[in-house]
Amino acid sequence: MSVRGAPGSSGHEAHGRRRSGRIVLRPKAAALLTGHGAGTEDEKLLARTTRPAFLDSDPWRALRILSEFVDGFDALAAVGPAITVFGSARVGEGDRSYALAREIGRRLAEAGYAVITGGGPGVMEAANRGCQEGGGLSVGCNIELPLEQVLNAYVDLGVEFRYFFARKTMFVKYADGFVILPGGFGTLDELFEALTLIQTGKIRHFPVILVGSDYWGGLLDWIRDVQLAAGAIAQVDLDLISVADDPDEVVRIVQAASRPPS
Numbered sequence: 589m590s591v592r593g594a595p596g597s598s599g600h601e602a603h604g605r606r607r608s609g610r611i612v613l614r615p616k617a618a619a620l621l622t623g624h625g626a627g628t629e630d631e632k633l634l635a636r637t638t639r640p641a642f643l644d645s646d647p648w649r650a651l652r653i654l655s656e657f658v659d660g661f662d663a664l665a666a667v668g669p670a671i672t673v674f675g676s677a678r679v680g681e682g683d684r685s686y687a688l689a690r691e692i693g694r695r696l697a698e699a700g701y702a703v704i705t706g707g708g709p710g711v712m713e714a715a716n717r718g719c720q721e722g723g724g725l726s727v728g729c730n731i732e733l734p735l736e737q738v739l740n741a742y743v744d745l746g747v748e749f750r751y752f753f754a755r756k757t758m759f760v761k762y763a764d765g766f767v768i769l770p771g772g773f774g775t776l777d778e779l780f781e782a783l784t785l786i787q788t789g790k791i792r793h794f795p796v797i798l799v800g801s802d803y804w805g806g807l808l809d810w811i812r813d814v815q816l817a818a819g820a821i822a823q824v825d826l827d828l829i830s831v832a833d834d835p836d837e838v839v840r841i842v843q844a845a846s847r848p849p850s
Contacts, residue, residue, distance in 0.1 A: 656754040660729070664762045667727060670702035672759045672844055673712025674778050675769030677737070685770050688799060689714035690721075691835045693768060695740065699839050704762060706755075707746055708737045711769045716742035728788060729755050736826025757783060765795040765842045770803040771815045787825050795845040797830045797838055 642648050650850045673693065693703045693715035703719035705712035707728025719726040720742050728743035733748045739746045750756035756778065759766075766782050768775060777849045779798075785791045798804040808831070832838045 602658050603848070652791075652849065653751055653754060656749055656751060658697050660749070660754065660758045661761075663745060664704075664727065664758055667704075667725060667745070667762055667824050669697050669700065669764050670704050670725075670727065671765045671767055672704045672763040673711070673715035674759075674771060674775050674790050675715075676707070676771040676775065677706070677708045677710040677712060679710045679714075679716075679770075680771070680815060683809070685711055685800070686714040688835065689769050690718035692769075692799070692838050693718025693724075693726075694722035695835045695839045696842070697722025701764070701842070702727055704759060706731065706772075706774075707739045707743055709740055711735075713740035715744060715767075716740055720744065720757070722769065729758050730756055737805045743796075760785060760791060763794065765797065767799060767838055768796050769799045774800050783825070783828055786828055787821075793845075794829055795830055797832050797841055799832055799838060801833055 617637065627820050638728050673689060673696075675685060675689055675807040689711040695718075696703055696763060697719040704713050704727040705715050707716070707730035712728070716726040716728060717740075726742055727748045728739050728746045730737060730739050730746060730748050731752060732748070741747075747758070749758075760782065761780065766779070768779050779796070782796055786796070798808075808829070811821070816826055832841060
């Protein structure tokens with residue numbers, strides 16, 4: 589009987605083939621299909637290299653996105669009734685919006701709600717600060733930006749995100765209402781995404797409260813006078829938005845519309 593290979597080798601290896609997991613390849617095909625020659629998968633995994641190219645590939649990016657959802661869901665699953673507060677990151681402690689957000693955060697905490705923000709400065713910091721002062725759970729979902737944004741000092745539970753869409757999912761999934769103070773493009777993005785999800789029935793109807801009738805009045809006039817008049821939206825869509833100027837009024841709207849806190 590002839591011996592087709594060295595001791596311990598397979599017939600495939602004796603004929604110049606090599607196995608990669610469940611796949612058997614000749615060397616030429618291995619180099620063509622995998623981009624490299626010999627070497628086991630363990631060797632490749634354990635080898636120290638410069639930054640591998642696959643870390644910037646879309647399949648790997650998809651795994652990072654999945655991990656952000658998993659981390660966010662794990663972190664926030666037990667938060668309980670919560671209100672998400674949005675607004676400008678550019679206001680300081682002496683600004684009226686900062687003081688208003690801080691008072692709203694405190695009143696919501698005293699009413700039994702956690703407060704979720706983007707975790708940054710300005711209105712976000714103020715709402716987290718007020719929540720802490722009211723004895724509530726202060727949550728921050730921070731985002732990686734070209735100019736680094738760090739979690740503010742008043743966040744009890746913080747989650748860091750690379751991707752806006754993963755972060756915004758957390759705002760919506762764990763909120764019993766949105767409170768929106770004066771802000772810029774990011775604030776408008778979060779406002780209209782929430783309205784779109786409610787309008788299309790993708791999420792249950794929860795209160796969307798614009799704080800500051802003087803700031804939001806022009807936008808509401810445009811929606812009513814242009815969009816509604818053109819038939820682009822219906823009156824019932826306009827009714828999705830509430831407007832308040834007083835922290836007590838904000839809490840009343842939230843309590844009337846959302847599930848009661850435990």
